[in-house]
Amino acid sequence: MELDLIRRLSQPADTKVVLCVLDGLGGIQGPRGRTELEEANLVNLDRLAEAGCLGRTLPVGYGVTPGSGPGHIALFGYDPLTYEIGRGALEATGIGFDLGPNDVAARGNLCDIDAEGRVTDRRAGRLPTEETTKLCEQLRAIQFPGVEVFVEPVQDQRFVLVLRGEGLSEAIAETDPQREGVPPIEATHTSPEGERTAGLVREWISKAREILGGRERGNGVLLRGWSKRPEMPPFPELWKLRAAAVTVYPMYRGVAKLCGMTSIEGAHSFDEQLDLVKQHWDEFDFFFVHFKYTDSAGEDGDFRRKVEAINQFDAALPKLLNLEPNVLVVTGDHSTPAVMAAHSFHPVPLLLWGDLVRSDNSHQFSEPSCVIGELGTFPAKETLPIAFAHAGRLAKYGA
Amino acid sequence: MELDLIRRLSQPADTKVVLCVLDGLGGIQGPRGRTELEEANLVNLDRLAEAGCLGRTLPVGYGVTPGSGPGHIALFGYDPLTYEIGRGALEATGIGFDLGPNDVAARGNLCDIDAEGRVTDRRAGRLPTEETTKLCEQLRAIQFPGVEVFVEPVQDQRFVLVLRGEGLSEAIAETDPQREGVPPIEATHTSPEGERTAGLVREWISKAREILGGRERGNGVLLRGWSKRPEMPPFPELWKLRAAAVTVYPMYRGVAKLCGMTSIEGAHSFDEQLDLVKQHWDEFDFFFVHFKYTDSAGEDGDFRRKVEAINQFDAALPKLLNLEPNVLVVTGDHSTPAVMAAHSFHPVPLLLWGDLVRSDNSHQFSEPSCVIGELGTFPAKETLPIAFAHAGRLAKYGA
Numbered sequence: 001m002e003l004d005l006i007r008r009l010s011q012p013a014d015t016k017v018v019l020c021v022l023d024g025l026g027g028i029q030g031p032r033g034r035t036e037l038e039e040a041n042l043v044n045l046d047r048l049a050e051a052g053c054l055g056r057t058l059p060v061g062y063g064v065t066p067g068s069g070p071g072h073i074a075l076f077g078y079d080p081l082t083y084e085i086g087r088g089a090l091e092a093t094g095i096g097f098d099l100g101p102n103d104v105a106a107r108g109n110l111c112d113i114d115a116e117g118r119v120t121d122r123r124a125g126r127l128p129t130e131e132t133t134k135l136c137e138q139l140r141a142i143q144f145p146g147v148e149v150f151v152e153p154v155q156d157q158r159f160v161l162v163l164r165g166e167g168l169s170e171a172i173a174e175t176d177p178q179r180e181g182v183p184p185i186e187a188t189h190t191s192p193e194g195e196r197t198a199g200l201v202r203e204w205i206s207k208a209r210e211i212l213g214g215r216e217r218g219n220g221v222l223l224r225g226w227s228k229r230p231e232m233p234p235f236p237e238l239w240k241l242r243a244a245a246v247t248v249y250p251m252y253r254g255v256a257k258l259c260g261m262t263s264i265e266g267a268h269s270f271d272e273q274l275d276l277v278k279q280h281w282d283e284f285d286f287f288f289v290h291f292k293y294t295d296s297a298g299e300d301g302d303f304r305r306k307v308e309a310i311n312q313f314d315a316a317l318p319k320l321l322n323l324e325p326n327v328l329v330v331t332g333d334h335s336t337p338a339v340m341a342a343h344s345f346h347p348v349p350l351l352l353w354g355d356l357v358r359s360d361n362s363h364q365f366s367e368p369s370c371v372i373g374e375l376g377t378f379p380a381k382e383t384l385p386i387a388f389a390h391a392g393r394l395a396k397y398g399a
Numbered sequence: 400m401e402l403d404l405i406r407r408l409s410q411p412a413d414t415k416v417v418l419c420v421l422d423g424l425g426g427i428q429g430p431r432g433r434t435e436l437e438e439a440n441l442v443n444l445d446r447l448a449e450a451g452c453l454g455r456t457l458p459v460g461y462g463v464t465p466g467s468g469p470g471h472i473a474l475f476g477y478d479p480l481t482y483e484i485g486r487g488a489l490e491a492t493g494i495g496f497d498l499g500p501n502d503v504a505a506r507g508n509l510c511d512i513d514a515e516g517r518v519t520d521r522r523a524g525r526l527p528t529e530e531t532t533k534l535c536e537q538l539r540a541i542q543f544p545g546v547e548v549f550v551e552p553v554q555d556q557r558f559v560l561v562l563r564g565e566g567l568s569e570a571i572a573e574t575d576p577q578r579e580g581v582p583p584i585e586a587t588h589t590s591p592e593g594e595r596t597a598g599l600v601r602e603w604i605s606k607a608r609e610i611l612g613g614r615e616r617g618n619g620v621l622l623r624g625w626s627k628r629p630e631m632p633p634f635p636e637l638w639k640l641r642a643a644a645v646t647v648y649p650m651y652r653g654v655a656k657l658c659g660m661t662s663i664e665g666a667h668s669f670d671e672q673l674d675l676v677k678q679h680w681d682e683f684d685f686f687f688v689h690f691k692y693t694d695s696a697g698e699d700g701d702f703r704r705k706v707e708a709i710n711q712f713d714a715a716l717p718k719l720l721n722l723e724p725n726v727l728v729v730t731g732d733h734s735t736p737a738v739m740a741a742h743s744f745h746p747v748p749l750l751l752w753g754d755l756v757r758s759d760n761s762h763q764f765s766e767p768s769c770v771i772g773e774l775g776t777f778p779a780k781e782t783l784p785i786a787f788a789h790a791g792r793l794a795k796y797g798a
Contacts, residue, residue: 001460005480009463356736358427358434358745361767374766376746376776378461385462389744396742397459398466398479399489 001385003233005397006077010239015326015391018277018287019384021075021252022313023068024295025332026348026367030303030339036294037349037366039303040310044317045330045351045365052328052353053360055375056367057383059334065345069093071333072255074380076288078232085258086170086227092160093254097152099229104168104197106223108151108159109176110135110212113220117183122176124218127157135159135218142207144200161204161223169194172201174224184222234260239388241285246273252290261288270312274319281323289320298336299343306338327354327391329383330365347377354390400784402632404796405476409638414725414790417676417686418783420474420651421712422467423694423735425747425766429702435693435737436748437765438702439709443716444729444750444764451727451752452759454774455766456782458733464744468492470732471654473779475687477631484657485569485626491559492653496551498628503567503596505622507550507558508575509534509611512619516582521575523617526556534617541606543599560603560622568593571600573623583621633659638787640684645672651689660687669711673718680722688719697735698742705737726753726790728782729764746776753789 001009027036059066059074060081069090070080085093088105099105110132112121127135133153140151147165154160171194175184187205189198205221212219236243237260245256245263248270253263264280267273270291277287291313297306320328331350334343349370360374371377375386388394400408426435458465458473459480468489469479484492487504498504509531511520526534532552539550546564553559570593574583586604588597604620611618635642636659644655644662647669652662663679666672669690676686690712696704719727730749733742748769759773770776774785787793 001462002480005460005463356427356739356743358425358736358766359432360770372771374770376455376770382461385460386744387462389462389464394462394464394744396464396466398469398484399486 001077001382003078003238006238006385007233009394009397010388011393011395012240013392015393016281016285016287016323017327017387017391017393018289018320018325018329019075019387020289020291020320020328020330021072022291022294022310022330022332024298024334024336024343026335026337026344026346027298027306028337028339028344028346035367036298036303036306036310036338039307040314042310042314042365044321045314046363048328048330048353049351049362049365049369051359052351052357053375054362054365054370054373055350055352056347056370056373056377057331057350057380058347058377059380063345065343066334067343068251068333069255071380072252073259075331075333075383076235076256076259077238077381077384078259079381083230083232085230085255087225088160089227089229091154091158091225092152092162093258094251095152095154095160096250096254097150097160097162098257099162100164101229102166102168103162103164104170104226104228105160105162107225108161109222110157110159110218111220111222112217113184119177119180119182119184119220119222122180122222124157127218129153129155131218132157132159135212138211139208141211142204144203147200149204157218163197163200167196169197170226170228172198172226174226175205176222176224184220187223229258232259236260239286239393241393242283243286243288244280244284245288245290246276247290248273249290249292256288270316274316277320278323294332295336298338299341301338301341303338327352327387329387331383348380350375350383352387352390356390400476400781402477402637405637405784408793408796409787410792410794411639412791414792415680415684415686415722416726416786416790416792417688417719417724417728418474418786419688419690419719419727419729420471421690421693421709421729421731423697423733423742424731425734425736425743425745426697426705427736427738427743427745429738434766435697435702435705435709437767438706439713441709441713441764443720444713445762447727447729447752448750448761448764448768450758451750451756452774453761453764453769453772454749454751455746455769455772455776456730456749456779457746457776458779462744464742465733466742467650467732468654470779471651472658474730474732474782475634475655475658476637476780476783477658478780482629482631484629484654486624487559488626488628490553490557490624491551491561492657493650494551494553494559495649495653496549496559496561497656498561499563500628501565501567502561502563503569503625503627504559504561506624507560508621509556509558509617510619510621511616512583518576518579518581518583518619518621521579521621523556526617528552528554530617531556531558534611537610538607540610541603543602546599548603556617562596562599566595568596569625569627571597571625573625574604575621575623583619586622628657631658635659638685638792640792641682642685642687643679643683644687644689645675646689647672648689648691655687669715673715676719677722693731694735697737698740700737700740702737726751726786728786730782747779749774749782751786751789755789
């Protein structure tokens with residue numbers, strides 16, 4: 001549904017909708033010829049499949065393997081090809097940095113530079129995170145009048161540089177030469193509005209080299225992916241409701257916050273996430289609950305552990321069902337088949353449960369059942385329009 | 400299919416296509432765990448499902464509950480989000496008023512206004528239709544040079560006001576304050592081209608108040624939904640054929656006429672509709688036959704009566720089949736599950752029958768069979784391109 005139509009048709013209602021995202025849920029056949037979902041020993045999800053209905057989503061499009069950003073952007077109802085999160089903004093979001101509307105962010109690498117100014121190691125020998133953290137603290141000494149500067153460690157040699165101020169631009173070329181033996185590229189503007197910001201960036205780089213210059217490893221910086229946060233029409237305004245995100249990992253929290261959801265923080269496990277949902281049940285109409293462990297196991301290529309993660313989710317589900325949501329969606333942001341040990345392009349299983357569901361003949365939550373489910377295969381960005389329709393939150397179009 | 404492509408590929412053929420629209424056909428599980436279609440005792444439709452093929456349509460989009468206007472516009476092959484019928488135009492169409500290209504129409508309410516000019520009842524105590532009819536006759540006394548004025552009763556306190564003349568505009572704000580205790584809003588123009596028409600509307604309102612002023616109830620008017628008829632490329636031109644609409648209710652006749660179909664009138668029952676189809680069989684290539692009773696029963700929340708309406712249609716079907724149409728489509732304009740007593744967002748079952756159909760494994764015309772039918776789930780506006788393709792009425796694209 002186009003956002004304009006959502007804005008026009010959405011209406012408040014006294015109903016609660018929960019979207020559970022099992023990260024990387026979808027799989028393909030593993031060692032025993034069955035997918036992770038088929039191998040799992042589902043009690044609650046199969047019962048919900050029986051009473052509810054199934055389908056499959058395409059996060060971005062046919063054949064497209066989505067990153068976590070686009071996968072979630074789509075599930076939240078936005079076109080992931082329209083609302084693209086730049087690399088710098090995503091890196092900042094991923095460490096829980098709250099990007100404001102006047103911020104421009106870049107991914108940074110500490111690198112090694114020789115006496116002739118040539119890059120000798122683009123990753124400074126994968127500098128330990130602790131050392132990068134210390135260096136970031138030193139780099140915070142660089143200040144500009146009227147512009148706030150943030151330098152935040154990420155992992156290994158990676159860090160995020162954020163400039164905050166009126167009129168800053170993301171139109172700055174990357175300085176990473178993408179190979180060794182040549183000097184870093186100068187930070188130039190890629191369009192006229194980037195001129196002033198590029199000047200600041202060049203000055204920052206030169207001061208950073210002064211600070212880091214005495215070192216053997218990590219005596220230089222490479223910056224790329226300059227970007228602002230995407231201007232997403234806020235989810236609560238679009239849908240006229242109060243929306244909460246209950247996550248453990250900062251990346252997913254960050255994407256939800258970019259969409260204008262309120263983050264309920266403090267959970268360190270799925271069980272604690274469900275406790276928070278219960279605790280804040282009356283304060284929100286919509287809950288996004290992110291379950292990470294399916295994806296981590298899938299990415300590690302650990303078929304068995306992914307099956308176990310699904311079982312763990314299944315076992316915890318009654319805690320959520322006891323809250324009596326009106327509509328519950330269980331799906332993934334993309335597939336992460338354990339045998340691929342990576343995100344994939346396969347459609348993602350989806351289960352919808354609620355009073356107004358047209359029940360199909362499915363008895364099991366699995367990829368093959370989802371193929372012939374009531375909801376068919378549809379773009380992931382239609383997930384919430386469908387869910388909110390079932391919750392009485394979309395008015396009739398036309399008379 | 401885009402209209403330009405239809406225009407390019409459509410070709411005449413010696414074939415007849417019939418589109419039967421069972422209004423509000425789709426349902427969800429009722430008291431016995433089955434949908435209305437599943438409960439029905441189908442003889443002819445099940446036979447057609449066996450020989451033909453099934454699928455499902457999305458009238459407007461995922462999660463969207465369509466009104467009757469957009470539901471039919473889509474079935475006729477037009478994008479219902481592009482060709483939107485405004486409220487005034489739809490109200491006029493709904494009472495069988497033939498809107499011309501120079502007409503602007505508004506929905507009117509007779510209302511109660513107190514001595515201080517404040518609206519005390521926006522619906523004048525739901526004035527009886529007979530009284531509204533008399534008052535409309537009196538209001539016809541208001542005339543303007545060069546502009547024809549039509550005032551037509553609808554139901555209760557509702558009426559339609561149509562202004563006909565060169566250069567009239569629909570860019571006029573509504574006068575209904577949407578609450579009581581405040582005066583009606585002045586009819587202002589919402590863009591410069593509405594200036595002259597808004598002046599006429601203000602004059603009409605002031606004269607109407609003079610005429611109605613002596614009354615206690617219904618001494619004022621509220622106008623909203625100013626609109627012109629949408630400019631639809633005519634259906635017979637797009638498809639190079641003669642198209643007839645055989646309906647009982649004026650709303651559906653009106654929408655078909657907006658699309659350029661010829662209305663064959665005079666029927667008061669489905670049986671009489673089928674008589675008219677037979678009588679005019681040689682004069683047309685395409686027949687749209689509207690069956691109302693499924694929707695009325697659904698809207699009344701009467702599961703049993705909706706089942707009976709489907710049975711009634713099924714029993715009457717041989718009369719149509721005896722005419723030997725080349726292609727027959729049986730579907731709905733939207734779902735109206737009896738348990739919801741309202742239009743809904745659920746996909747709509749569709750049956751296609753004809754010589755060139757690729758038959759699927761379905762033995763029964765029901766929602767679950769339609770999910771796994773040959774045609775899959777597709778936008779309702781593709782219904783007629785598919786049907787006309789099966790009737791040899793679409794040429795090959797490219798060599």
